[in-house]
Amino acid sequence: MEDGNSRNPPVDLKGGFYDSGNNIKFSFPTAYTVTLLSWSVIEYHEKFDDINELDHVKDIIKWGTDYLLKASVRSNSTKEPVTLYSQVAKAKKCHSFESFLLLWTYVLNFVTFGFSQVGSTGNGTNPFTDLSCWEKPEDMSYPRPVFACDGTTAADLAGEVVAALSAASIVFRDEKDYSNELVQAAESLYVAATKKGQTTYTSVKACGGEASRVYNSSGFQDELVWGGTWLFFATGNTTFLEYAALNFSAAIKQQDPKEQGVFYWNNKVVATGILLTRLRFFRDLGFPFEIGFKAASDMTEAMICSYLSDKHFHKSPGGLIVLMPDGSPPIQYAATASFLTKLYSDYLELGLQSSVTCGKDGFSLQTMRSFSTSQVRYILGENPMKMSYLVGFGKKYPTHVHHRAASIPKDGKKYSCLEGEQWKVKKEPNPNTLFGAMVAGPDKSDKFSDDRTKPWFTEPTIASNAGLVAALIATHDPPGPNLGIDQERIFSSIHLTPPAP
Structure with a gap:
């Protein structure tokens, strides 16, 4: 409740999501x-x-956008840069020797004063950070510093915030004042982000130096074309679309080769390709956008074919697509692949197309939808472990989720950082069920360890859960005879007449 007060002058950064x-x-x-x-x-x-x-x-969306509006502060002067707040609370882990000294200090305090005084060191300050302290959020006593960025240089962070505010403005179009506030903030931020001197937010130590340990950004061009595309949908201003279309090929080249075909928090290329292809299908605007549209359409078809064939991406023995074999557990990437494939199949059906073709390969809409559904079913329990990776769903699901609040009992007691460690390493299930959280999941061989001390299996994230929500709603049966998709809402601000054939 005091987030932002450590700044000089203080800023209001209450709200948002823990991750x-x-x-x-x-x-x-x-x-x-x-x-x-x-x-x-x-x-x-x-x-x-x-x-x-x-x-x-x-x-949930509004809770997020309310926070992002606070975290992207525009100056009253057009010459002053936009300030972006990238992080609240320190993530840096102590080095082993530092950890030893801290632990020894705590032990001495315990011997001298008992656990009631273990919350601080002898000089009255708490040396722990979030990643070195296992403590309930309501019991936090360590400092929560704020990390700030210049929106002109932290182009990737700015582009993603632009995308979020722009997309949400369409969701809240019926709430005109709020929708307009989101659009105005997005436009101001985008103007700053597309100036010269851009870089990634994690390459600037004061901005994202610590975030680089967990959310390192490999480039900024994908976020700028992603943000520009969403800002075009929100405003109908073709200036933003022109930037996105003309720079889409550059975004393809800038992406990490290991991430081609992967949609997640660090790579928006394939998702932008889907959106630009949607425009090409239903609102083809011709010159000067066609080059970018064609590149997006070609890439999208190739991506979908790569999901469905076994020539590029392999699947685990249980059928889960493995998009980054050397990366983290694959289900978060499988969830977004499921969403994009089902969404694209709906676009094709709306456009009266029955298949996708890449070279000699051809895949029907049914094949695309079967793939999407298979990935969701795997996540929900149809896998070799017979384990639902959605906490609280099914007969068997993870009970040792790597999550501070879930693992510490709600018993009216305050546990310090040192005391909290006992709950981290306990073999018993969590006393609190984290309903609805998708954990990191199994490895590429379908193996999973329900162990709180192994976050690479049992830790949930808000980003991966968003992908699951998208996949679940996309594969959910529509309520009526149609596809359950709104073809026109995304175009509600676009009042351009397509060129004559």
């Missing part, structure tokens, strides 16, 4: 989460409404 099992707030994955949730609502709001979840998901 993973930690008590840290990162703006980069928060913005990605808001963008993806908003996109799923724009496309499938009819399905959300049918299961009485539309108001709920909109509340």
Whole structure:
């Protein structure tokens, strides 16, 4: 409740989302989460409404955008840069020797004063940080510093925040004042982000030096074309689309080769390709956008074919697509692949196309949808471990989730950092069930360890959960005879006449 007070002058950074099992707030994955949730609502709001979840998901989106508005501060002067707050709370872990000294200090305090005084060191300050302290969020006593960026140089963070505010403005179009506030903030930030001197937010130590340990950004061009595309949808201003279309090929080249075909918090290329292809299908604007549209369409078809064939990406023995074999557990990437494939199949059907073709390979809409559904079913329990990776769903799911609040009992007692360690290493299940959280999941061989001390298996993140929400709603049966997708809502601000054939 005091987040931001450590700044001089203080800023109001209450709100937002903690990430993973930690008590840290990162703006980069928060913005990605808001963008993806908003996109799923724009496309499938009819399905959300049918299961009485539309108001709920909109509340979650608004909680995120309210925070992002606070975290992207515009100056009254057009010459002053936009300030972006990238992180609240320190993430840096202590080095082993430092950890030993801290632990020894705590032990001495315990011997001298008992656990009641263990919350601080002898000089009255708490040396722990979020990643070195296992403590409930309501019991936090360590400092929560704020990390700030220049929106002109931190182009990737700025681009993602632009995407989030722009996409959410379409979700809240019926709330005109709020929607306009989101659009105005996005436009101001985008103008700053597309000036010269751009770099990634994690390459600037004071901005994202610590975030680089967990959310390191490998480039900024994908976020700028992603943000520009969403800002075009929000405003209808072709200046933003022109930037996105003309720089799309540059974004393809800048992406990490190991991430080609992967949609997640660090790579928006394939998702932007889907959006530009949507424009080409239903609002082809011709010159000067066609070159970018064609590149996007070609890449999208190749990506979908790579998901469905076994020539590029392999699948685990249980059928889970493995998009980054040397990366983290694959289910977060499988979830977004499921979403994009199902969404693209709906676009094809709306355009009266029955298949996707890449060279000699051809895949029907049914094949695309079967793939999407298979990935969701795997996540929900149809896998070799017979384990649902969605906490609280099914007969068997993870009970040792790597999450501070879930693992420490709600017993009216305050546990210090040192005391909290006992709950981290306990073999018993968590006393609190983290309903609805998708954990990191199994490895590429379908193996999974339900162990709180192994976060690479049991830690949930807001970004991966957003991907699951998108996949679940995309593969959910529509309420009526149609596809349950809104073809026109995303175009509601676009009042251009397509060129004559």
